[in-house]
Amino acid sequence: MALRDRWPSRTAFIYAAIGSAVGLGNIWRFPFLAEKFGGGAFLIPFLIALFVAGIPLLILEFAIGQKIQKGAVDSLASIKKKLSGLGWWALFTAFIVISYYVVIMSWSLIYLFASFGVQWSEDPESYFFNNVLQISESVDSIGTIVPAVFIGLLISWILIYFCVWKGVRSVSKVVMWTVPLPIILLFVLLIRAFTLDGAMIGIVEYITPDFSALFDTEVWIAAVSQVFFSLSIAFGVMIAYSSYNKKGSDISKNAFTVGIADTVIAIIAGFVVFGTLGFMAEQQGVAFDEVVASGPGLAFIAFPQALSLMPFGTIFSILFFITLFTLAIDSAFSLVEAVNIVISDKIKMKKQYIALIVCTLGFLAGIIYTTNGGLFILDVVDHFVTNISLIVIGILECIAVGWIFGAKKMRSYINKVSDFKIGAWWDTTIKYIIPISLAVILALQLKREFVENYGGYPDWAILIGWGVVLVPLAIAFSIPQRTVKSTT
Ligand code: PHE
Numbered sequence: 272m273a274l275r276d277r278w279p280s281r282t283a284f285i286y287a288a289i290g291s292a293v294g295l296g297n298i299w300r301f302p303f304l305a306e307k308f309g310g311g312a313f314l315i316p317f318l319i320a321l322f323v324a325g326i327p328l329l330i331l332e333f334a335i336g337q338k339i340q341k342g343a344v345d346s347l348a349s350i351k352k353k354l355s356g357l358g359w360w361a362l363f364t365a366f367i368v369i370s371y372y373v374v375i376m377s378w379s380l381i382y383l384f385a386s387f388g389v390q391w392s393e394d395p396e397s398y399f400f401n402n403v404l405q406i407s408e409s410v411d412s413i414g415t416i417v418p419a420v421f422i423g424l425l426i427s428w429i430l431i432y433f434c435v436w437k438g439v440r441s442v443s444k445v446v447m448w449t450v451p452l453p454i455i456l457l458f459v460l461l462i463r464a465f466t467l468d469g470a471m472i473g474i475v476e477y478i479t480p481d482f483s484a485l486f487d488t489e490v491w492i493a494a495v496s497q498v499f500f501s502l503s504i505a506f507g508v509m510i511a512y513s514s515y516n517k518k519g520s521d522i523s524k525n526a527f528t529v530g531i532a533d534t535v536i537a538i539i540a541g542f543v544v545f546g547t548l549g550f551m552a553e554q555q556g557v558a559f560d561e562v563v564a565s566g567p568g569l570a571f572i573a574f575p576q577a578l579s580l581m582p583f584g585t586i587f588s589i590l591f592f593i594t595l596f597t598l599a600i601d602s603a604f605s606l607v608e609a610v611n612i613v614i615s616d617k618i619k620m621k622k623q624y625i626a627l628i629v630c631t632l633g634f635l636a637g638i639i640y641t642t643n644g645g646l647f648i649l650d651v652v653d654h655f656v657t658n659i660s661l662i663v664i665g666i667l668e669c670i671a672v673g674w675i676f677g678a679k680k681m682r683s684y685i686n687k688v689s690d691f692k693i694g695a696w697w698d699t700t701i702k703y704i705i706p707i708s709l710a711v712i713l714a715l716q717l718k719r720e721f722v723e724n725y726g727g728y729p730d731w732a733i734l735i736g737w738g739v740v741l742v743p744l745a746i747a748f749s750i751p752q753r754t755v756k757s758t759t
Contacts, residue, residue, distance in 0.1 A: 275340060276439040278515050283443040285528060290450040290601025291508055292533040295375055296501040298457075298598060299570040301537040302544040304497055306563050308490045309481030314538070316485065316494035321534055324708070325498040327700045328665060329526040330693065331672050332504055334685050336513035337520060342612035343507030346514065348752060350676045356748035357667050361507040362613055363743035364660045368506065369606040370636035371649045373431065376603060377423030377641070378403060378571060379595040386588035392579035399571045407643040410651075410732045414643025421641045427603070428634040434604040435611065435630075438622045439515045442608060449597050454536065456594040461539055463587060464546030473549025476559050477541055488715050495712055496657045501533055503605060505664040511609040523689040544574060551577040570595065607633065647732065654725050655736035658716050660744075666709045673702035 278284040305313040339346040344358030381403050385391060391398035400406045405417045434445045464470055484490045499505050513522075551573070552559045562573055578588045607629055614625045640649045672681055678698035686692045724733050 276515055277517065278439060279443050281520065281525075283446065284512065284516055284520075285525060286446040286450045287442055287601070287605065288509065288512055288525070288529045289532050290446045291503045291512065291605030292501060292529055292602075293450075293454075293536050294501075294599050294602030295372065295570075295595070296497065296602075297533065297537040298540040298544070298595060299375070300497060301501065302541045303563075303569040304493050305477065305541050306545075306569075308487070308493060309484035310476050311478045311480035312482055312484035313490065313494065315480070316491050317497060318534070320491075320494045320498040321502075321530060323700065324495060324665070324705045325502050325504065326526055326530040327697055327705065328499075328504050328668065329502055329509060329530055330523055330685060330697065331668060331681070331701060332509035333513040333516075333522045333526050334681050335672065336510035337516045337518060337522060337688075338681075338684055340514050340518065342514060342616050343510045343609065344613045345616045346510055347671060350671055352752045353748075354671050354675070355752045356750065357664065357671065358507060358613070359747035359750055360660070360744050361505060361664050362610055363747060364656055364664065365506040365508060365606045365609050366633065366636070367652060367656055367739055367743070369603060369610075369633050371640050371652060372599065372606070373427045373603055373633065374420065374424055374637050374640040374645065374649065376427045376596055376599045377420050379592050379599065380423040380426060381419055382571065382575065383589065383592040383596065386585055386592055389575075389579045389584050389588055391575050392584075395572045395576040395579070396568070399568070399575075403571070404646055405643055406646055410644050410647035410728055412644055413639075413648075416638065416641050417643060417645075420645070421638065424634060424637050424641055427600075428630050428637075430600065431604050431607060432626060432630040434600065435607050436623050436626045438608065438611065438615075438626075442604065445604075446601060449601050453594040453597040456590050456597075457536065457539060457543060459590060460543045460587070460594065461546075463581075464543045464550070467546065467550035467581065469550040469553025470546035471549060472552050472559055473545035473547070474542060476549070477545035489719075492658065492712050492716055495709070496661060499661045499665060500657050501537060502530060503602065505661045505668065506606065506609060507613070508605045508609040511612045512605065514612065519688050521689045521691075522685045523691045523693050527691070544569065547577045548573055551580060554580050647728070648735065650726060651728055651732050651736045652739050655740050659713070659720075659740050662709050662713045662716070666706045666713070669701050669706045669709075673698070673706070678702050 278287070335346045339349050341349065342358070343361050344355050347358040348355035382391075385398075391402075403419070405414075407414045434441060503509055548562050549559060552562045555562065562577075563569065574591065575588065578584050578591060581587060607626070610629050611622070611625050614620070614629070615622065639645060672678060678701045682693060682695075682697055724730065725736065
């Protein structure tokens with residue numbers, strides 16, 4: 272049997288895992304969730320979800336991949352044959368996420384070029400919707416492909432291909448640059464934000480807790496799905512990456528390092544965004560609430576607008592969109608690599624070809640989001656996948672390891688290889704606390720879905736949402752299973 276590829280060093284693995292975790296979720300999703308759910312109050316459920324569910328599950332995924340030395344499908348199948356279905360489901364979900372994730376990268380590329388001359392400065396909102404997206408009135412009219420977004424998508428995919436084409440060998444070289452660079456740029460933007468007049472208005476808004484938000488179940492649902500999305504768990508990505516570690520590598524210290532780095536970067540991104548928007552509120556003499564837009568509008572409307580108001584706006588805009596793009600690319604190729612590894616576990620084919628096929632399919636799947644109605648579809652798909660599929664996959668992973676493999680057995684492996692020993696709390700967390708709390712969250716979420724259509728979309732769009740959850744699920748569990756022997 273051919274020897275498995277390996278990370279050249281522990282640093283390469285940590286960089287790659289941090290690169291996967293830190294992405295659009297940190298700089299685009301986290302700040303707008305924090306804003307939407309009462310500023311500093313969102314931090315509390317977020318941190319609780321991080322320590323109670325996020326890090327223990329990250330430990331679990333690192334342990335599965337590293338112990339069994341396979342991608343998600345074969346790793347889970349070696350615990351129990353039927354579980355290969357869970358692996359496939361995680362994988363299909365990763366594929367769906369990557370198909371729209373790269374479209375957001377394409378918007379960032381367009382903005383990077385538009386930064387020369389700060390082309391949106393006249394009317395940032397109209398620039399985003401009418402010039403960049405050329406959006407239709409509603410999801411009912413899909414329209415045609417928007418050329419610039421399509422070309423941006425193609426360029427992004429070509430870049431992604433060259434990051435993953437040699438598997439872990441190319442990835443480990445790329446991450447040495449693409450992980451530190453945006454983090455350094457983020458610090459530059461942080462200093463810029465703090466030195467702007469009015470920054471404090473935004474920062475106060477960000478860190479002032481609104482404790483009433485804690486009693487809102489929606490906040491908890493959002494916090495948990497944000498933790499999952501941001502740590503790249505339940506996609507098979509972290510299983511794939513850790514399977515390139517040697518069996519004796521540390522697990523728990525790595526998981527804490529990645530989890531905490533990801534959180535610190537999200538919190539810093541929050542300061543950058545809120546500080547900069549505070550400056551804009553002061554410039555325009557309006558209340559803070561009036562300058563913030565939620566959702567995609569934050570990174571592509573409000574923030575660019577603030578950039579256009581500051582001295583050297585062009586330079587800071589370029590820096591911001593390079594940051595956004597390079598933060599996202601490591602996440603994007605980690606998703607691709609998770610898919611590639613499963614294929615290369617199954618069939619003998621050169622890495623370059625597998626990567627080429629997966630990247631081409633990902634590009635083709637993304638075309639739907641480059642249409643005039645693309646943003647609506649993206650919104651629906653993202654909502655269903657992150658709020659339903661991920662939660663169910665999380666519950667099933669806990670059952671697989673906690674109950675079928677045995678939490679205690681896994682923990683004794685983890686402690687054998689790790690400097691930092693984890694206690695029996697981990698078993699309780701994996702066996703009871705996470706699955707039960709996720710089940711409650713899922714029930715609440717399902718109730719909401721059935722009370723009213725998400726985002727007021729028509730029934731057929733909601734049906735697509737259910738489709739991206741249920742069709743992959745059905746296919747995943749009908750793929751014939753074969754017994755996989757673990758290399759243990
Ligand atoms: N964690 C990434 C982010 O926050 C997104 C991602 C999800 C990447 C799942 C890989 C797997 O942007």
